[in-house]
Amino acid sequence: DAKTTQPPSMDCAEGRAANLPCNHSTISGNEYVYWYRQIHSQGPQYIIHGLKNNETNEMASLIITEDRKSSTLILPHATLRDTAVYYCIVRVAGGATNKLIFGTGTLLAVQP
């Protein structure tokens, strides 16, 4: 699976949009971009995933660049409860395993 690069930390004001970037310049054509988050001392939680089109669900939006070498996770109205480490993971679709390899992630601190 391809590697990802994320900033180690970011701050965001409560109520504002949080935009978390991820670089995955070596992504292959059959690899999806997944986002998970981990609130302190809990198990990770799935947020969203996509292949090449932008995706939106009740939690967030995922914007993938046309060349697929980077993406941005958008939390439209961040709350204090969104403070967590956010992981961007690329993974092959149709692979023999569903395992996830976590990088270092971005610690998002939502400030009141």
Added chain:
Amino acid sequence: GAVVSQHPSWVICKSGTSVKIECRSLDFQATTMFWYRQFPKQSLMLMATSNEGSKATYEQGVEKDKFLINHASLTLSTLTVTSAHPEDSSFYICSGGGYNEQFFGPGTRLTVL
């Protein structure tokens, strides 16, 4: 989303003893589950893939004789840390689920004295 539980949520044991951690999928069947370990301020590290009815697959560098995994049913996988030592103190997390989404347990914090 689906629910994965872990038991116990925390455990303290003496050095040299063995500790068993259970991971259960409560509302789905999981032919495959994954075990992760997480040290303070670090990311999750995949330890092994637990396969129902067959042997687990361990990641490079993980001692299979020290971390025994059993996946005897479609809803239960267990991780046994044998002869635990203080360096095994960590947060252990399991996951299971479908192709597009993995559901993670709440984690088990192991402290070895």
